[in-house]
Every structure is written in structure tokens, then in C-alpha cells.
Amino acid sequence: MPFAPALTVDGLVHVSVTVALIVLVAVVLRFVVNRVIGHVAAGAGVPGMLSLLRRRRGVSDADRIEAFGSARRAQRARTVGSVIRNAATILIFGTASMMVLSQFGVNLAPVLASAGVLGLAIGFGAQNLVKDFLSGIFMLLEDQYGVGDHVDLGDAVGTIERVGLRTTTVRDVAGMVWYVRNGTIERVGNGSQDHAVAVVDVPLALDTDITRAAATAEQAATAGIDEYGHGPDVLRKPQVLGVESLSSSGMTLRLTAMTKPGRQWAVQRSMTEHVVAALRADDVVLAA
Structure with a gap:
């Protein structure tokens, strides 16, 4: 991994300042992105919408709560927001790390090539994990079920106790707890939505x-x-x-x-x- 020639004092100061700015920008950007995602997930814009609906449509409090403020939707928003925050953190700090390395003259081409090969190898070896993770994300986005729902997942029938990105925990009528991988769920029968x-x-x-x-x-x-x-x-x-x-x-x-x-x-x-x-x-x- 070739490096640039030794830096002069002025060059070292310039690189140090640049690296400090990169780190500072990355930290600030991550803070801002996390705050924005947190506000969106918590429904910070809902009160204004409710006020607008109250003035224009005259809907009842029960209708507004049913439309915008159910506990399950809040739980789903928090889970999805956590996933997006983690992805944003990896992207921001990963990019910042590459920029810092480039300031020290590190040739990033071999690093990127090695990372690509490693990612390909991990992808082939963890196909089921990726499938479970993606299925969990789409399940949350589509609100197929939530904690407390009575569902039929095919092999497991019972009440949802925990919803994760990789597995879903179901307790049946006999008290048996089933851990179902999200990637293996082909159909969902939900007896607890709406009515x-x-x-x-x-x-x-x-x-x-x-x-x-x-x-x-x-x-x-x-x-x-x-x-x-x-x-x-x-x-x-x-x-x-x-x-x-x-x-x-x-x-x-x-x-x-x-x-x-x-x-x-x-x-x-x-x-x-x-x-x-x-x-x-x-x-x-x-x-x-």
C-alpha cells in the first residue's frame, strides 16, 4: 500500500487541519441526520397535520388517533428509524475514513478492491442472514403484524411477543415460544388488524x-x-x-x-x- 513522500511541517499542519475538519464535519453530519430521522420517526410533524385536519374536516380525536397515532405505528417507526440511523452512521464514517486515508497518501484502489472481494464473499456466505434482514425491513414497512397480534405464520400460530429484523417470536396457545426467521415467512394471517x-x-x-x-x-x-x-x-x-x-x-x-x-x-x-x-x-x- 504505497504512501506519499514524507510531509513537511507546513504539509503536516495542512493535513492535520484537513483531517480535523473531515472528522468534525462527519460528527456534525451524523448528529444532524440522526436528529432528523428521530423527528420523522417520532412523528414530529403530526400535531400540525392534526390541527389542519381539525380546522378543515372537523374529525374527532378518536379518528385522528386512529389515523396517525397508534402505538404499533410508533413502534414500527422507531424500529425503522433505528435501522436507517445505523446505515447512515456506517455510510458517513466510512466515507470520512476513506477521505482521511487519502489525506495521508494511501492508495485506496487496492483497499476498495479488497473490500469488494470481501463483501462478495460475505454476501455468498450470509445469504440467509441478508434475506431475513430484508424481509424484516419490508415486514415493518408494510405493517404486516406487530407485538400483541394473533397471527398464523404457517408453521407457528399464536401471539406475537417480539418483532426483530431477523426473527419474529410467537407464543402459541400451549405456551410454546417459536422463533421464526423472517426470511422463511411466505404468508401471514393476521387476526388483530382493524377488527x-x-x-x-x-x-x-x-x-x-x-x-x-x-x-x-x-x-x-x-x-x-x-x-x-x-x-x-x-x-x-x-x-x-x-x-x-x-x-x-x-x-x-x-x-x-x-x-x-x-x-x-x-x-x-x-x-x-x-x-x-x-x-x-x-x-x-x-x-x-
Whole structure:
């Protein structure tokens, strides 16, 4: 790695000042970039937008919070901001290091060539790692799921406990914790976005008066929600969809209720308990 001839005193002073300026500019630039990224990730511009929406559209606070300020979006923004800050730091200080070396007369061509070969070798040896990392970034950007969501990732079904750039941690209903590499996830079923649906299927005998049974079941489902205090969790009152299936042994009556994400199971249990009790009290025969 050839160096330039020995520097004179004046040349050494010039190089020292130049190097100091390069380092100073790199530090200041990194500070500014990190601050900008931090403000963007934290949603520093949202209050102004909310004020504008308040004046022009008259939307409610709940609508504004739902549109701009959900906790999951904030978490995703912080994660993506951290990734961008790390990338910006590597780029800034990497460029500054090259500039400092050039001031001392270091020939950068062999260094860049060696770095290119090394990067190529690492790329071939860490394809899965790169795939997992890129998949994690796109997953965060697209908001496919977040902590607390109930998801079906194919091999793992359960509640998300941690979302990373390389792996996602899922705890299933039996308490087993699954560590799923982001690069292996081909599909995502998310049951916790926007809303959920509590579904109750009631097996009835073939000779059941379906009109009377449906009215009884709908009233009982509503009463169950009220008795157990699930009113705030229900976005749309229970309704009877009708006969879902028919067989030689009986038919299935289906009721549904739209709920908040993650609350469908509690609402479903309350509805089922009251519907079954009310139908039996009304002498409606349930199929085996």
C-alpha cells in the first residue's frame, strides 16, 4: 500500500487541519441526520397535520388517533428509524475514513478492491442472514403484524411477543415460544388488524323452528355481552347470519359479532354460554 513522500511541517499542519475538519464535519453530519430521522420517526410533524385536519374536516380525536397515532405505528417507526440511523452512521464514517486515508497518501484502489472481494464473499456466505434482514425491513414497512397480534405464520400460530429484523417470536396457545426467521415467512394471517369477529355456531335438530331459534339466540347473545361487560369491546351487535350448514343429523345456526382486535374469544365465550342456555330454556333441541 504505497504512501506519499514524507510531509513537511507546513504539509503536516495542512493535513492535520484537513483531517480535523473531515472528522468534525462527519460528527456534525451524523448528529444532524440522526436528529432528523428521530423527528420523522417520532412523528414530529403530526400535531400540525392534526390541527389542519381539525380546522378543515372537523374529525374527532378518536379518528385522528386512529389515523396517525397508534402505538404499533410508533413502534414500527422507531424500529425503522433505528435501522436507517445505523446505515447512515456506517455510510458517513466510512466515507470520512476513506477521505482521511487519502489525506495521508494511501492508495485506496487496492483497499476498495479488497473490500469488494470481501463483501462478495460475505454476501455468498450470509445469504440467509441478508434475506431475513430484508424481509424484516419490508415486514415493518408494510405493517404486516406487530407485538400483541394473533397471527398464523404457517408453521407457528399464536401471539406475537417480539418483532426483530431477523426473527419474529410467537407464543402459541400451549405456551410454546417459536422463533421464526423472517426470511422463511411466505404468508401471514393476521387476526388483530382493524377488527375481529366472534363466531358462534349452534347445532340444531332438523325439525327446529329456525325463526324462533334465531330470535332467541340473538337476544341471548346480546344479553351475554351486556352481562359480562363486553359492550365496549363490541363494534357491531350480534346478528344471526342464518343456517350455515345442513346434514342428515341436523343444521348449524351461525351468529357473529364484530369486536375489537383480540377480544373476539372472550365475546364468543359469553355469547355461546348464553345462547345455549336460552335455547335449552326455550325447549329448542340441540343436535348431538
